[in-house]
Amino acid sequence: MADGVVDPLLLGQRVVAILETGLRTATYKLATLMALIDHCVENLPEQLDDDLAVPIPDLARRVLEVYWRQVVPFDGHELRQSTQPRARILIAANNLRNAAGTQSQSLAIEIAAIRAPDTYQRAIDEITLCLAQQPLHRLQRLPGSDASDCFLYDDSFLHDHVSRSTLRAHNDSIVLNPGVAHGLARLAGLLKPALEIMWVDDVRRMNKFLLADRFPDVAGHLFGRERVMLNAVREPLKEAFGPHCFYCNTHLPAGNPIDHVLPWSLVGIDGLANLVLACARCNSDKSGALPAIAIVDRVLERDQETLEDIAATIQWPTQHQRVVAAARGIYRGQPAGLPTWSGYGDTVRLDVSFPPAWLST
Known part of the structure; x- marks a missing residue:
């Protein structure tokens, strides 16, 4: 840290050091840190050295969203994610699934919340208390230490x-120290994949059948290497916007890819506002790259009423806001001149000197 500004690299090193030291008894620390990173990206402060109040119920909502997919049985097994006899967060997620009447990964949690609002709120309340009593006050503590190193937030x-x-x-909140929010947002693309690797290792350790020689795709189940089942949005998007690649306008065959415009590796947003039709060539070339600002302009300019009509018909959230x-958080946190994907085989340097309305507000 120099002149009051947090060095993102040093911040990342401290986070990883805390997580790599000692044996985790649950994946809750990893989930909490992922939720913190996502909150920082979506609520980035105006100034680099600003602090940021983070509502714990918002973290609970994000944590529930992650475990929502993961509690679905994998290869006939319910995966353990805690060595404790009562896994409160997983129980809350399963209670919501039962109340919503689904054991499918593809049902959006927003729809489950509509189907079973009371159970959803109870899940948020329970996970909020669980986060406060467990990972949030242990996240900054090295094994064997009686006190936290409060480099992220005051947990006293x-x-x-x-x-x-x-x-x-x-106020049901923790307050991130000055500069931490910008640091975590800047590191999202590096920290989140590292957290996923740790998470998969922990789940394999807690579920001995996963150590067999057949190497099941644990990562795919936990973090959706197939993402959620996006088939339901393909035909409605084609009917509304035409059967053409959003990026290159080529005509699309049946079964074409659905692309997350803002990469899944940075923000796991499955709402219609972040989904477009793509050809296999553009989808593969773009992969997890950050798209050019002009592409984000185009996706945000799509007719919102049309997207809302699709959402109502297929019970899928739009998540425009x-x-x-x-x-806004992603692009504000990137250095000027960063290469961004602008189409097959093309990149442009990031330039926010004349920001669009969504980036400047």
Whole structure:
């Protein structure tokens, strides 16, 4: 840290050092850190050295979204993600699945929340308390230490038995230290894949059948290497916008890819506002690259009423405001001149000297 500005590289090293030291008894720390990173991307402060209040219920919502897919049985097994006898977060996710009447990965959690609003709110409340009592007050503590190294946020009011009234007295929030939000957002593309690798290793360790020689695709199940089942959006998007690649306008065959405009590796947003039809060539070439600002302009300029009509018909969220917030955070956190993908075989340097409306507001 120099002149009050957090060095993202040093911040990342400290985060990884905390996680790599000692044996995790659950994947909750990893989930909490992923949720923190996503919150920072979507709520990036104006100034590099600003602090950021992070509502713990927002972290709970993001954590529930991750485990929502993961609690679906894998290869006939319910995966353990904790060595403790009562895995509170997984129980909350399974209760919501039962109340919503689904065991499918493809049902969006937003739809489950509509089907079973009371159960959804109970899940958020339970996970909020669980995060405060477990990973949030242990995330910054090295094994064997009695005190935290509060380099991310002040956790002095958190402990194993913290009450709901204490959380309310602190506005149900933690406050990230000055500069931490920008640092975590800047590191999203590096930290999130590293966290996924740790997560897969932990799940293999906690589920002995996964150590067999057949090497099942644990990562694909946990983090959706096939992403969610996007087949349901393909035909409605073709009917609304035509059977053409969003990027190169080539005519599309049946079964063409559906692309996340803002890469999944940075923000896992499956809403219609972040999904486009793509040809196999563009989809493969773009992969996880950051798209040019002009591409984001085009995707955000699509007719919102049409997207909402599709969403209502197929029960799929649009998440337009979340896409706008995530795009703003991603591009504000990138250095000028960064290469961005502008089409098959082409890149342009990032230039925000004349920002579009969504980036400047």
